[in-house]
Amino acid sequence: MGLPADEVRARLEAMAAHDVPTHGGRTLAYVYDSGLAEVDVLARDALAAYASSNGLDPTAFPSLLAMEQDLVRFAGRLLDAPEGFVGTATSGGTESILLAVQAARDARPDIERPRMVLPTTAHAAFHKAAHYFGVEPVLVDVDPVSFRADPAAMAAAIDDRTVLVVASAPSYAHGVVDDVTPIAAAAATAGVRCHVDACIGGWVLPYLRSAGADVPRWTFAVEGVTSISVDLHKYAYTPKGISLLLHRDADLRRPQFFASAQWPGYTMLNSTTQSTKSGGPLAAAWAVVTHLGDDGYAALAATVAAGVRDLIEGVAAIPQLSVAGEPDSALVALRADATLDLFTLADELLARGWYAQPQLSFRDQPPTLHLSLSAATAPLVPDFLAALRESVEVAVEDGPVEVPPELVAAVASIDPETLDDAAFEGLLHVAGLAGADGALALPERMAPVNALLDVAPPRLREALLVAFLDRLTRP
Numbered sequence: 001m002g003l004p005a006d007e008v009r010a011r012l013e014a015m016a017a018h019d020v021p022t023h024g025g026r027t028l029a030y031v032y033d034s035g036l037a038e039v040d041v042l043a044r045d046a047l048a049a050y051a052s053s054n055g056l057d058p059t060a061f062p063s064l065l066a067m068e069q070d071l072v073r074f075a076g077r078l079l080d081a082p083e084g085f086v087g088t089a090t091s092g093g094t095e096s097i098l099l100a101v102q103a104a105r106d107a108r109p110d111i112e113r114p115r116m117v118l119p120t121t122a123h124a125a126f127h128k129a130a131h132y133f134g135v136e137p138v139l140v141d142v143d144p145v146s147f148r149a150d151p152a153a154m155a156a157a158i159d160d161r162t163v164l165v166v167a168s169a170p171s172y173a174h175g176v177v178d179d180v181t182p183i184a185a186a187a188a189t190a191g192v193r194c195h196v197d198a199c200i201g202g203w204v205l206p207y208l209r210s211a212g213a214d215v216p217r218w219t220f221a222v223e224g225v226t227s228i229s230v231d232l233h234k235y236a237y238t239p240k241g242i243s244l245l246l247h248r249d250a251d252l253r254r255p256q257f258f259a260s261a262q263w264p265g266y267t268m269l270n271s272t273t274q275s276t277k278s279g280g281p282l283a284a285a286w287a288v289v290t291h292l293g294d295d296g297y298a299a300l301a302a303t304v305a306a307g308v309r310d311l312i313e314g315v316a317a318i319p320q321l322s323v324a325g326e327p328d329s330a331l332v333a334l335r336a337d338a339t340l341d342l343f344t345l346a347d348e349l350l351a352r353g354w355y356a357q358p359q360l361s362f363r364d365q366p367p368t369l370h371l372s373l374s375a376a377t378a379p380l381v382p383d384f385l386a387a388l389r390e391s392v393e394v395a396v397e398d399g400p401v402e403v404p405p406e407l408v409a410a411v412a413s414i415d416p417e418t419l420d421d422a423a424f425e426g427l428l429h430v431a432g433l434a435g436a437d438g439a440l441a442l443p444e445r446m447a448p449v450n451a452l453l454d455v456a457p458p459r460l461r462e463a464l465l466v467a468f469l470d471r472l473t474r475p
């Protein structure tokens with residue numbers, strides 16, 4: 001027999017104490033908190049009740065099919081879907097995106113080396129899809145001031161190998177909505193699918209628009225938009241593990257489905273990447289969406305929008321900081337002047353109980369600090385601004401993190417294609433990150449690590465982080 005249940009519970013609680021808090025509004029990435037305790041209880045009850053149900057077979061679990069269709073209908077209304085639209089529940093934004101890319105590729109078997117046109121701000125999940133499905137990403141620079149996709153450049157990048165064109169509503173890094181209308185029109189003219197990634201904004205933007213906000217159109221109301229991904233586990237404030245992928249019509253979705261009768265067991269029939277899938281996240285999402293309804297979400301969107309306004313106003317009074325672009329929803333990216341190191345700022349904020357996410361420099365764009373505001377964050381914005389002002393003061397005093405020249409040289413000498421365990425080990429030693437027995441010794445402060453990664457080109461960053469993950473996940 002293992003441990004008694006009470007002790008197991010106590011251990012779970014003790015382990016969670018080292019995590020960033022999922023609730024309370026002070027974690028400004030990864031988690032989304034409505035601030036409504038009774039909604040969380042409802043969600044957890046539904047999650048637990050359906051945790052062992054299996055979405056693999058909708059005929060065996062018709063309740064899951066019914067809940068999925070309810071959520072798809074709700075989303076369809078929100079996203080101006082036309083008659084005949086269809087949708088699928090997936091495990092998250094990345095899976096929705098993977099399936100959109102896979103379906104676009106498989107709809108064009110005539111194209112031998114398929115491509116997709118992405119603004120550089122498209123989520124990294126598209127690069128993962130490119131890697132998994134052998135679809136070449138064609139990256140198009142965004143406007144350097146607004147950070148929105150450049151429609152003319154996107155149109156020019158479409159060729160006879162293009163199977164998909166992508167836009168974001170909004171982009172994760174800067175929180176701005178691309179000008180979808182001309183992008184989708186160019187795709188339609190070329191006879192190519194156009195996917196709008198509304199994973200993070202799809203449940204907020206429509207309510208802001210209904211309330212009068214000047215949000216550019218990006219839904220199925222825009223001609224040429226063929227599919228949209230929208231996550232429930234973000235701004236629908238439901239537990240993790242659920243997103244929706246909507247297609248304008250059933251024909252567009254068909255290649256997403258997979259069946260195999262090539263073995264002696266049950267005929268595998270899947271609408272998603274997962275086969276066995278817990279009914280928990282779906283049931284929890286159904287419960288939360290059904291409970292909150294349009295009124296609930298409209299109120300939460302208004303709360304978050306007020307929080308964003310207060311935040312932007314507060315940041316304007318801090319001379320070392322500015323907001324990148326003009327955020328359209330609940331996401332804000334902060335930029336720093338030369339006197340302020342953003343990585344140090346992130347550490348100082350964390351020391352004061354606020355988690356903000358550093359975003360490394362990319363092409364000619366300097367690093368930024370990402371803030372995803374939740375409804376629960378909005379009333380705390382004055383507290384956040386106080387912590388921000390204090391943190392800026394300390395970070396300016398500390399000065400920028402200098403990466404020692406020998407470390408820069410060590411990084412520069414690494415070839416990402418051949419980075420092996422021994423080379424990574426060497427780097428850990430030079431960086432002072434190697435503990436006993438080759439274990440990682442993570443520093444208290446992440447600024448030196450982020451500064452080091454920031455001087456590495458993207459391919460090397462990837463190789464270093466994969467080596468890091470490999471170390472981190474050895475038993």
Ligand SMILES: Cc1ncc(COP(=O)(O)O)c(C=O)c1O
Nearest residue numbers: 092093094123171172197199200
């Ligand atoms: C715009 C956008 N697309 C896709 C994703 C990926 O979603 P997930 O982390 O649920 O896989 C995210 C996540 O933040 C996102 O912001």
